[in-house]
Amino acid sequence: MTASLSSPVYPLVTSSRATPRVLSIAGSDPSGGAGIQADLKSIAAHGGYGMAAITALTAQNTMGVHAVHVPPVEFLRQQLDAISSDIDIDAVKIGMLGDAAVIDEVRRWLEEVRPAVVVLDPVMVATSGDRLLRESAEKALRSLLPLADLITPNLPELAMLLGEPEAPDWSSALDQGKRLAAECGNTVLVKGGHLAGSECPDALVNTSGLLRRDVVEIAGPRVETQNSHGTGCSLSSALATVQARTGDWEASLREVKPWLLQALMSSDALEVGQGSGPVHHFHHQQGLKPGAFAAALWNHATPELEAIYSLRFIQELQSGSLPEPWFNYYLAQDAIYLNGYSRVLARAGALAPTEEEQLFWAKASQQCLEVESELHRNWLGSRETSTVTGPVTKSYVDHLLASSASGSYAVVLAAILPCYWLYAEVGQQLHTAYVDAGAPADHAYADWLRTYSDEDFAEATRKAINFTDSAAVGASDGERDAMVEAFVQSCRYETAFFDAPRLFA
Ligand SMILES: Nc1ncnc2c1ncn2[C@@H]1O[C@H](COP(=O)(O)OP(=O)(O)OP(=O)(O)O)[C@@H](O)[C@H]1O
Numbered sequence: 001m002t003a004s005l006s007s008p009v010y011p012l013v014t015s016s017r018a019t020p021r022v023l024s025i026a027g028s029d030p031s032g033g034a035g036i037q038a039d040l041k042s043i044a045a046h047g048g049y050g051m052a053a054i055t056a057l058t059a060q061n062t063m064g065v066h067a068v069h070v071p072p073v074e075f076l077r078q079q080l081d082a083i084s085s086d087i088d089i090d091a092v093k094i095g096m097l098g099d100a101a102v103i104d105e106v107r108r109w110l111e112e113v114r115p116a117v118v119v120l121d122p123v124m125v126a127t128s129g130d131r132l133l134r135e136s137a138e139k140a141l142r143s144l145l146p147l148a149d150l151i152t153p154n155l156p157e158l159a160m161l162l163g164e165p166e167a168p169d170w171s172s173a174l175d176q177g178k179r180l181a182a183e184c185g186n187t188v189l190v191k192g193g194h195l196a197g198s199e200c201p202d203a204l205v206n207t208s209g210l211l212r213r214d215v216v217e218i219a220g221p222r223v224e225t226q227n228s229h230g231t232g233c234s235l236s237s238a239l240a241t242v243q244a245r246t247g248d249w250e251a252s253l254r255e256v257k258p259w260l261l262q263a264l265m266s267s268d269a270l271e272v273g274q275g276s277g278p279v280h281h282f283h284h285q286q287g288l289k290p291g292a293f294a295a296a297l298w299n300h301a302t303p304e305l306e307a308i309y310s311l312r313f314i315q316e317l318q319s320g321s322l323p324e325p326w327f328n329y330y331l332a333q334d335a336i337y338l339n340g341y342s343r344v345l346a347r348a349g350a351l352a353p354t355e356e357e358q359l360f361w362a363k364a365s366q367q368c369l370e371v372e373s374e375l376h377r378n379w380l381g382s383r384e385t386s387t388v389t390g391p392v393t394k395s396y397v398d399h400l401l402a403s404s405a406s407g408s409y410a411v412v413l414a415a416i417l418p419c420y421w422l423y424a425e426v427g428q429q430l431h432t433a434y435v436d437a438g439a440p441a442d443h444a445y446a447d448w449l450r451t452y453s454d455e456d457f458a459e460a461t462r463k464a465i466n467f468t469d470s471a472a473v474g475a476s477d478g479e480r481d482a483m484v485e486a487f488v489q490s491c492r493y494e495t496a497f498f499d500a501p502r503l504f505a
């Protein structure tokens with residue numbers, strides 16, 4: 001077989017849309033956790049443009065279904081035609097259908113329109129146990145299965161579609177999945193939501209070679225929550241959306257399952273209803289609370305602080321027994337470091353989003369140079385020191401300069417912060433210990449320890465923490481990860497800096 005260059009038989013890149021247009025054909029849940037309401041949230045959460053043709057109206061909440069109203073089927077057809085006569089549909093998700101007349105109408109429409117991706121969630125019974133499909137319609141539903149690319153039954157639905165008893169365990173559920181896939185000629189998602197135990201696996205099953213293997217299982221933990229209202233709806237519409245983008249069921253499930261896990265884990269925060277509540281579709285867009293990011297950074301810093309306190313340099317600086325060449329090395333390297341640090345503070349000023357922050361960093365940059373000159377004037381002039389940049393000083397300054405080259409204000413601040421925060425913390429600790437020991441005047445490093453109690457520096461540190469925290473609130477997930485990385489590296493260099501005299505003096 002030859003393929004012409006202009007129209008490849010097997011295109012290497014499948015056509016995919018950045019914002020897939022996804023239609024949910026399903027029932028309405030006015031409490032917002034299941035049905036079309038869940039579908040639209042789920043589609044939007046995955047970057048799709050959501051549309052909805054309503055098959056049935058339910059009166060339900062998190063406790064149960066009070067009533068079901070199925071409007072005339074002609075009106076459903078009018079909704080479907082209104083959409084397909086105007087809009088290209090990239091994927092369809094089918095949920096609650098109600099009765100056989102609705103199923104027949106949807107089948108006729110599907111046969112005419114032939115959407116590229118069809119996910120069928122064979123909704124029969126709500127989480128609360130109430131029926132959402134007439135028993136007499138079960139046969140009609142079976143006839144719809146071959147028109148779907150993916151079927152997503154839960155364990156009772158899987159059994160019903162096969163006319164078998166419900167699978168007692170996961171391996172028999174997978175066998176049932178294989179039988180249904182073979183029968184319908186499409187892919188079945190076997191869902192572990194109804195299993196007992198601490199695991200909640202899902203598996204894609206296709207026996208015709210479409211997948212990497214006949215059964216592609218994706219493991220997952222079970223979340224201890226009663227908030228599972230609408231998990232099936234949310235999962236199937238998310239899969240339809242992501243599939244329109246990836247064209248790969250396994251990749252789609254690998255993207256959607258961790259999202260659903262987080263949505264279940266964050267469900268308590270919604271505080272919706274007294275029964276089986278909804279999942280949090282937009283958990284990933286929750287804004288950070290003020291102070292939360294700084295607190296998380298501090299958790300990263302605490303092991304480093306412990307390491308600092310256990311260093312010989314710090315213990316002997318505190319007791320006064322520190323060898324003088326070590327102290328001299330430390331001071332000389334500090335002067336070199338401050339010169340580089342000053343440049344990075346100036347860069348923070350250049351990137352600052354407000355004038356207040358710009359001024360703060362510009363002043364900090366200037367003060368840093370003043371401290372550097374003071375070190376030379378008052379401390380280094382009379383001591384024997386080398387002006388060669390040590391390896392830790394070089395690496396630390398290079399790390400700061402690289403962070404500032406990222407161009408992200410948030411990342412620069414995260415890299416800058418440990419020098420304030422850890423130094424303020426260690427300085428406070430050393431000064432307090434010195435004062436507690438009666439501030440002995442014959443302590444070899446008394447003059448130096450006294451410099452550590454500086455309220456202006458403590459105040460500047462508080463401001464630096466707050467600016468970093470605010471920058472994180474407005475940052476993207478990726479930028480926040482880079483902030484943590486930059487902060488953690490700087491913390492490590494702080495420790496290494498105090499330990500450098502032992503190694504290099
Ligand atoms: N407690 C849980 N912890 C983790 N994942 C879960 C939990 N409950 C359900 N899931 C996941 O949710 C999805 C839906 O599974 P489930 O078997 O509950 O479907 P369903 O019964 O059709 O859902 P619905 O509750 O909407 O009727 C699956 O991916 C399943 O693994």
Ligand SMILES: Cc1ncc(CO)c(N)n1
Pocket residue numbers: 026027028029034035036058095096123125126127132229230231232233
């Ligand atoms: C409308 C509707 N569709 C599906 C379900 C299944 O969760 C539900 N409870 N309500």
